[in-house]
Amino acid sequence: MEETDLVILWGSNAREAHPIFFHHVLKAIHRGARLYAVDPRKTTSAQWAVPGTGHLPLYVGTDIPLANAIAREILAAGLENRSFIENATSGFEEYRRSVEPWTLERAELITGVPAEQIRELAHAYARADRAVLCWTLGITEHHNAVDNVRALINLSLLTGHVGRYGSGVCPLRGQNNVQGGGDMGALPDRLPGFQHVENDALRAKFERVWGVAIPPKGGWHLSGMFEAMEHGEMTALYVIGENPANSEADQHRTVRLLSGLETLVVQDMLLTATAELADVVLPAAAGWCESEGTVTNSERRVQRVRQALPPPPGVRDDVEILCDLARRMGHDLGNPTAEELWNELRALSPAHAGMSWTRLEAEDGLQWPCYDESHPGELYLHGRLWARPVIGPRAPFKAVEHDPPVDELTDEFPIRLTTGRHLDSYNTGVQTGLFASPMRKGGTVDLHPEDGWRLGVAEGDRVRVTSRRGSVVAPVRFDSGLRPGLAFMTLHYPDQVATNELTIDAVDPGSGTSEFKATAVRIEPVENAQLAGKQETHGSALHRPRA
């Protein structure tokens, strides 16, 4: 990252959401790299972009038109990487045809980004010797998240900015072990090491070691589970370290479905809103400092977490709880240590095979794939695409089409509400709510000052924000980094402002992620008298220390 020439942050406010990653971006900038930020908001990250032209303020949900227009411009200018396309990709012709209609002018109309800026980014990206394209939830929290990602991957294939030192694509993971969870098989269709559950040979390998039969079909992802609850197909839920009652879109529906379950078990380190709904709560240790194990970060680096202090009395390690539960259910899994569990994984996942416990300790983490103990781990992926002939399958272009946000803007709901994070807070605030951050802004609805003026409200005034699903009251904060017509809220303060009562659970069929980034709302001033008797938000003391 530090040695790249150009960085695109697309739908990513890394300055606040991934601050230490952004330190590396800043090092690159100080060395002369240019930063482009594609974001509806002029975020603190976007303020580091190329002055004047480096921030592309697109309308929410118009990422595909923008990406396609960039592609068309690159092609029109003859700046595509011909040799890479011919040697390492497939589907180029169809892709080329699909982006053909996306002229700069049309894209400007749809995305709101001036044509000249689109052109500049296209040329800068294609001409850069090294370029990194990063994205975060601004791309993936949409009903067409997978298509959005494909639109960006197409750009990297078109320019060959993938699989080389200083060039690549980089989805920034939002949680310390969301990558590791996937690595370990916490995906509906994968076994540990991303081995597909529907591949008979791979499944058989696991069945041999585990001594059980594994269902040969992929399961439900999170949104699928809620669908299943809706249809009565799922009646029991075991939640470990997740707070869906606050974090899922369309909170009314979520809480209704969780409350309607026959059995809800929650295993967590704090009494979350979800735990409050549970039949059984299993107090768990804080994985990062009260137990041993590993996590995997955004750069696929497997890292050791270590026990720094014992959990409080009565609180137990996740593995211990699970093994105990298994025992009660008639399966004795023993009392495996973290290292023993890791060694089992190494035996089953080729990508992790070379990462001995000793190496993980000594080498400050290792990046997968790491096939054997002499393998250094891979600093970047997809280097195989530069082998001639290419090793393995070609990387496919995938033509994708614009599909605007599901929650339409109308006269009744004229404001686009988008969501994101603050620097000092994290997700639903379960953990971060408990330290005294001097920066904490609380739950607000952020508006462009012009919108405030139109509504006749001043900073700090309370307004009612209403979507097709719910309504909350929140104080106004002005942010001239927004555009008129665009509002911003976070999910950090569900006790104060339950933003997810507003959001829509329009779900991407591939990833199962909801469209948190695009809600249609209307905003009305609230008279103080009116407010007194009416508190829309949940007032439960969610984070009280557990006895």
Next chain:
Amino acid sequence: MTFQDAPDAKIPVPRGPVPVVPPPRPRRAVELTIDGQSVAVPEGATLLEAARQIGIDTPTLCFLENLTPVNVCRICVVEVEGSRTLVPACSRKAEPGMVVHTDSERVRLSRRMVLELLGSSVDLSTAPQIAGYMERYDAHPERFGPPAPPARDHERDLARPGHHPAPHNGQTATGGQPVKVDNELYVRDYSKCILCYKCVEACGTDAQNTFAIALAGRGFEARISTEYDVPLPDSACVYCGNCIGVCPTGALMFKSEFDLRQAEAWDESRQTATDTICPYCGVGCTLTVHVQDEKIVKVTSPIDHDVTNGHLCIKGRFGWEFVNRRE
């Protein structure tokens, strides 16, 4: 589209070539003599690096591996033959044929004076490293006379450049002043500040790029300050705490540590430090968790960890309170 080329999710992608990192720029060797020993270092290496290479321990205060050398403390000065003045080892590049003395009488005198000047003007009670240097160089700060009483709150912040009160009663001026406590996360005790610039660098281009603090004032009244000395919550501070991480004297201190010290309960001999990974975003910052009596008392990050270079954000640095708050 040629579908037969498309990867099938069910089939693992074959192993590719191991990624290559471009080799570092080749550097020529520079030969020089330090304290009679000849040593060869790569071009661009500093005298400090060269001295360390042959096991010579050069004291440093304002130098830190993850920051740009500012060479202001002058404790690392060495004698280079042919140079009119002593030169700072931390930033002076080795040149072919240099003859360097790191322990000559001139060097020892300057180092001792630097220590005495600091010792006579700064509260070094939480800077054990400097106490060690004092012993090594036989420094006696008290020979400049008795210290003047500390300044009133914010008095030093109002000093006008180019003006100062006349010396009084044979007392020596110091940076003494009340501790600045304006938030729940960290305190600033500028009585302990040696003006090494490290916090400014960490807040600035060397790490955080927030620029909440800078040098203000001039001369002996120079000080680290926000604009107009506004409290931190009004400033640009984002509480990454990277300034605390680099502070060599305890002038910047976690509120958790400060409170325990005030209560005389801070006891490093009862503390453990364990490296683990931050529980927040996916960047994977190594946290060193300092625990005393089964409570987290502070969090730092190793300077040689290549994700963080020792630097963290507010969540990693301070977001652990929830662990202590459970019962």
Next chain:
Amino acid sequence: MDLHFTAHEPDPEEMEAVDRLLSGLPLNGHRRQYLLPVLHAIQDRKGWISPGALNYACQRLEVPPAEAFGVADFYALFQTRPHPPVTVHVCDDIACHARGAEALCAEVRTALGPEGESRDGHATWHRSPCLGLCERAPAALVVAAGDPPRDQALAPATGGDVLSAAVGVAIPQPDLAASVPQIGQPGLKLLARVGRIDPTSLDDYRAAGGFLALRRAFEMGPAAVVREVVESKLVGRGGAAFPTGIKWQGARSAALPRYLVCNADESEPGTFKDRVLMENDPFALIEAMTIAGFATGCEKGFLYLRGEYPLALARIENALQRCRERGFLGEDILGDGVRFDIELRRGAGAYICGEETALMNSLEGRRGEPRNKPPFPTEAGLFGQPTVINNVETLVNVLPIVIEGGKAFAAIGTERSTGPKLFCVSGHVKRPGVYEAPFGITLGELIDLAGGFGGTGRIQAILLGGAAGAFVTPDHLDAPLTFEGTRAIGATLGSAVVMPFDDTVDLRQILRRIAQFFRDESCGQCVPCRVGTVRQEELLHRLATDRPLGSLAAELALLKELGQAMRDASICGLGQTASGAIESALARLPIYQEKTL
């Protein structure tokens, strides 16, 4: 950058002052360089720099407010707390001290109240280090904010004049002959035009031989100009005495772009020669800078002028304007396709900015903290680019070199100190002023030129070279004033200050004032200087008030150690020379002996 601002808002006047200054300037790349001018604009308009005004300046220039505050708070002429619009700076430095500064301070105190306070909210006063008006001591500088601001330097100053100037009355100043007694004398090279031409008229300058050297230089070509300067053996007149030709030669092969900087931040106590040149022959400096730019391949020059020189500022501003109008600066000078222009920048009250790398930091909109050397400015100077930096007098010497040739120039003076030299004679002489004489004139001859010793005529000591120089005694009157001659008597020529003190002067106070000066002017960056200058002042204060710690011998030994550490371990010349004059006085003069304590 993601900058954060406090809630303070600028008022319309502050915004207008900032906007007016920045209008038409290219706000790209190095926009931070306009920070000092912007701070001046605010200070000039309002008398202080408010938080709202600073915020606005920072937004326009994209500078973090904490850093901008640190810059504003570095300079003595900027007020960062609410302050009356009129400020009187009364010099109480050594030259003025010898000629009635304390009496003046007492008068001003009676008129305006205690130092730093204000009776009416309109005016206040502060003591000041040397204002560079030593030949007409005692001096005061009245700074009155407004649109336009009205600044007046008064010397000799009286309490009545100060009070009148504070309410806007223009006070007539003595004839130039009071500063330059040699006016009109034949054979002068540097002062030839001073007092003979109208310094605001370009045509007068041309009529007196102006721009002949420039024309000659263009005919010769850059390489030949540099060759002549090398042959002339001209060395820098700012104090460091580095060979100018070598500096220029080095620059010619350095990377592009390169910058030329004229160091006009004359602030060594007792020094006023550059001021006299700039006030009275401003076009000569511009011509000389243009030649230097041409010879070294710089297309852009910066003239960093001491902030306390309002008349020089007006004269140079006017001269630059006239030169641009008439094509002596700009895209195509003299129609020869040469491109060169000069930006004028004002310092703001910081002696340290006379140090070349501190000056560059100041130009870049940073605190005037010296940089570590190497790298030297000719490799990495202003904006990190190769930079040629020369003092005013040095540059003006280039004109006779180009016209008469390096050889002829080298024939003046001595083998190792060539050319004519300006001396700043003040203190107890009969006719203080700037004197031009060839290098090699003896100290006694120079004093005779200035009418002989003044005051009581019983001279205790003579300060040579300024506060960073050394004290000599009347025993040294035969010493030739050259770099080598002064070195031989354990002194330094420095900025050519010659300041005798008669027996009415309390030298203990002079030494204490010198120590105070260095303590006040230390930038504060490095420990030896930041704390060392404090300890030195405290020690001299103890001695001056007869309260030594232990024995006198112990105090003197401590002072010596302190001096050595400052000399050896400080970053720049300020700390390295901060003890020189004091140590020389204590070694040579019977100021302190065991019985006096």
